Amino acid sequence: MAEQVKxxxxxxxxxxxxxELALKLKCVNYECIxxxxxxxxxxxxxxxxxxxxxxxxxHNGKPIVESLVILEYIDETWRHNSIFPHDPYEKAMAxxxxxxxDEKCNEGVWKIMWCKEEERGKLVEEVLQHFxxxxxxxxxxxxxxxxxxxxxxxxxxxxxxxxxxxxxAIGMELVTRDKFPVLCRWMDEFVGHSVVKPILPPRDELxxxxxxxxxxxxxxx
Amino acid sequence: MAANNDDVKLIGAWPSPYVMRPRxxxxxxxxxxxxxxEQFGSKSxxxxxxxxxxxxxxxxxHNGKPICESSIIxxxxxxxxSSGPSILPADAHDRALARxxxxxxxxxxFPNVRAAPRAATxxxxxxxxxxxxxxxxxxxxxxxxxxxxxxxxxxxxxGFLDIAFGSMLGWLRAVQVMLGGVKxxxxxxxxxxxxxxxxxxxxxxxxxxxxxxEKLLEFAKILMAKAKPAAS
Numbered sequence: 001m002a003e004q005v006k007x008x009x010x011x012x013x014x015x016x017x018x019x020e021l022a023l024k025l026k027c028v029n030y031e032c033i034x035x036x037x038x039x040x041x042x043x044x045x046x047x048x049x050x051x052x053x054x055x056x057x058x059h060n061g062k063p064i065v066e067s068l069v070i071l072e073y074i075d076e077t078w079r080h081n082s083i084f085p086h087d088p089y090e091k092a093m094a095x096x097x098x099x100x101x102d103e104k105c106n107e108g109v110w111k112i113m114w115c116k117e118e119e120r121g122k123l124v125e126e127v128l129q130h131f132x133x134x135x136x137x138x139x140x141x142x143x144x145x146x147x148x149x150x151x152x153x154x155x156x157x158x159x160x161x162x163x164x165x166x167x168x169a170i171g172m173e174l175v176t177r178d179k180f181p182v183l184c185r186w187m188d189e190f191v192g193h194s195v196v197k198p199i200l201p202p203r204d205e206l207x208x209x210x211x212x213x214x215x216x217x218x219x220x221x
Numbered sequence: 222m223a224a225n226n227d228d229v230k231l232i233g234a235w236p237s238p239y240v241m242r243p244r245x246x247x248x249x250x251x252x253x254x255x256x257x258x259e260q261f262g263s264k265s266x267x268x269x270x271x272x273x274x275x276x277x278x279x280x281x282x283h284n285g286k287p288i289c290e291s292s293i294i295x296x297x298x299x300x301x302x303s304s305g306p307s308i309l310p311a312d313a314h315d316r317a318l319a320r321x322x323x324x325x326x327x328x329x330x331f332p333n334v335r336a337a338p339r340a341a342t343x344x345x346x347x348x349x350x351x352x353x354x355x356x357x358x359x360x361x362x363x364x365x366x367x368x369x370x371x372x373x374x375x376x377x378x379x380g381f382l383d384i385a386f387g388s389m390l391g392w393l394r395a396v397q398v399m400l401g402g403v404k405x406x407x408x409x410x411x412x413x414x415x416x417x418x419x420x421x422x423x424x425x426x427x428x429x430x431x432x433x434x435e436k437l438l439e440f441a442k443i444l445m446a447k448a449k450p451a452a453s
Contacts, residue, residue, distance in 0.1 A: 050325065050359060064317040066324055076313040088300040089286055095293045100274065133274060 005030040008044055008056040010037055012201045012209065014158040015067040016055040021154050022071050024195050026078040068098055071151055083151045097137060097144065098155035104130040106158050113170065113214070124174065131175055134159075135183040142189055149193060159183070160190035161200055169210035223301045229254035230282040232268050234261065236440050238331075239291040240279040241388040241430050246298040248426035249379060250305035261443070292323055295384060309381050315367070316381075319374070322363055323385035330356040334392055338399040339445070346400070353405050360386065361411040368413075372420050379424055387421040387431075395437040 005023065007030055009016030023030050035044055035054050047056045047063040057064045057073065064073045075084045085091050108127030115123055134156075137144060144152035153160070159175070164187070167173050177184045190196055229247070231254050233240030247254050259265055264276055271280045271287035281288045281297065288297050299308040309316050330353070337349035367374050367382065374382035397405055408415050422431055 059314075062314050064314065064321075066321055069317050069320045069324065072320065073313055073317045076316065088297055089283075089288070091300070092288045092293050092297040095296070096288075096290055099290060099293070 004058070004060050006058040007032045008035050008041075008047065008058065009033070009054050010035050012206050013054060014162050017199060017201070018067045018154050018157055019055045019057055019070050019074070020199050021149075021157065021196060022074045022083055024199060025083060025149065026074065026081050028074075028078055068102070068155065071098075071154060075151070083145070083149070083154060085145075085150070094145075094151045097134070097152045100130075101134065101152070101155045101159070105134060105156075109158075109163065109166065109174065112172075112174075113166065127174060128179075131159075131180060131183060135180055138182050138186055143186065149190070149196070153186075153190060156186075157190070157196075160187050160196075162206070165203065165207050165210055169207060170214050223252070223303075227252075228282070228284050230257055231255070232257045232259060232265070232271060232280040232282070233278045234259045235430075236391075236432055236437060237278060238388040238392055241391075242291040242384050243279050243281055243294040243298060244430040245379070245384050245388070245426050246295045246308055248430070249308060250298060250302040252298070252302055252305075262447075291388075292320075292327070292381075292385065295381060299381075306378055307380075308375070308384070310375065318363075318367060319380065319382040319385075322360070322367075322374075322382050325356075325359075326385055326389070330360075331389055334389060334396055338396055338441070339448075350400065350403055350405070354410075357405060357407075357411050357414065361414050364413045364417060368417075373417065379421065379426060383417075383421055387418070387427065390418055390422060391432045391434065391437050394434045395441060398434065398438060399441065 005028055007016070007019050007023070009019065009032055011034060020030075020032065033043070035041060037054070040052055044054065044056065045052055047058060048054075048065045051065065053065070055065075055067055055070060057070045059073075059077065064070050071083065075082060085094055105127065108123065108130055112120060112123045112127060137152075141147075143149050144156065163175060167175070175183055175187075191200060229252055231240070231243055231247070233244070233256065235258065244256070257265075257267065259268060259278055268278065268280060269276055271282060272278075272289045275289060277289070279289075279291055279294060281294045283297075283301070288294050295308060310319060333349045333352045333356070337346060337353060340346035340349055364374060368376065371377050373379050374386070379387070393405060397403055406415050406418055421427055
């Protein structure tokens with residue numbers, strides 16, 4: 001029986017693209033089934049009844065959900081072109097930083113996007129500290145994974161591409177070249193990577209959506 | 222990979238469910254370790270040096286190298302002491318399920334365990350209790366599916382998800398008391414989990430590290446008193 005790999009995803013979602021990036025790096029053929037998040041399909045609700053969210057990886061009919069859990073599954077199932085380090089200590093570090101990216105960096109930016117004006121200063125200060133901590137992990141490496149993209153680079157995809165667009169849409173610079181030269185250098189390498197570049201969502205369409213969303217909530221800066 | 226003369230230390234504190242997780246894992250693998258108990262109310266130099274990012278327990282120190290975040294530590298223990306009984310399931314899909322539910326517990330469910338007794342209004346308390354019960358109903362279903370008729374989520378032996386969830390049993394029982402005897406684990410609604418909880422608590426790898434309900438209740442009083450603003 002031919003292997004069946006499907007991804008329930010959304011063209012603009014960084015979480016969705018994490019899964020696609022891992023599959024592409026492993027040269028695994030898959031079908032992407034675009035989901036309308038405003039009008040969730042029965043397929044999505046059946047395969048992710050707990051969270052009702054994308055992405056969902058469906059492998060030979062079995063669903064796996066939560067993007068970081070999916071990345072682990074992909075690496076364990078298709079063992080060539082590893083995205084995780086082999087050494088248990090390095091693997092633990094990769095898991096640690098992926099979690100840090102989600103809980104501190106991405107979550108931090110999300111809070112700033114939707115916070116009240118009086119809270120903004122403190123939230124910005126916090127997230128800048130987190131970006132500094134993350135940048136410290138890069139040092140002189142090309143990628144978090146070393147010479148090649150690894151799990152932490154994939155987890156940092158929002159920072160690699162989406163963050164710039166969010167900053168443009170809300171008219172606020174968090175990560176700038178003068179403050180975060182190493183992180184910005186990584187961002188250039190990431191979006192220029194031969195496997196990453198083709199699957200990035202179109203810039204103008206994504207920017208238009210962000211702008212519309214923030215204008216609707218009357219962002220004032 | 223791991224040798225008998227490895228230096229293994231765990232920085233933690235007895236009331237913390239997160240600290241319990243690596244302790245159970247080390248016990249399952251029969252690994253001897255030194256438990257470095259943090260003093261309540263202050264953080265040791267060693268903790269701050271070993272976990273500069275989060276400054277939180279638990280931290281495993283393996284031959285001096287620190288590993289942080291309880292679930293990450295448990296996976297590390299499983300990979301390093303690979304000759305002992307496996308903690309993660311063998312099948313990749315089962316592993317994904319175990320990780321999924323462990324993440325659900327940490328992100329969605331356990332915060333309500335902490336929030337319920339501290340809720341400011343009866344309404345908020347009631348909402349937290351409802352959410353806890355809903356989560357337990359989901360877990361009852363997961364237990365039925367994942368255990369496949371055996372005692373534990375991990376099958377015949379305790380596994381990753383048993384550790385992730387079971388580490389919270391002490392506080393779950395304490396919170397039931399703090400909420401005036403509300404039944405969260407319920408013989409009628411969550412019969413599988415009730416039986417599982419008893420078996421888990423009695424397991425040799427667990428029973429010496431699972432705090433007694435009375436001790437947690439005393440500790441909770443100290444925590445709540447500390448949280449109250451000082452009178453001027």
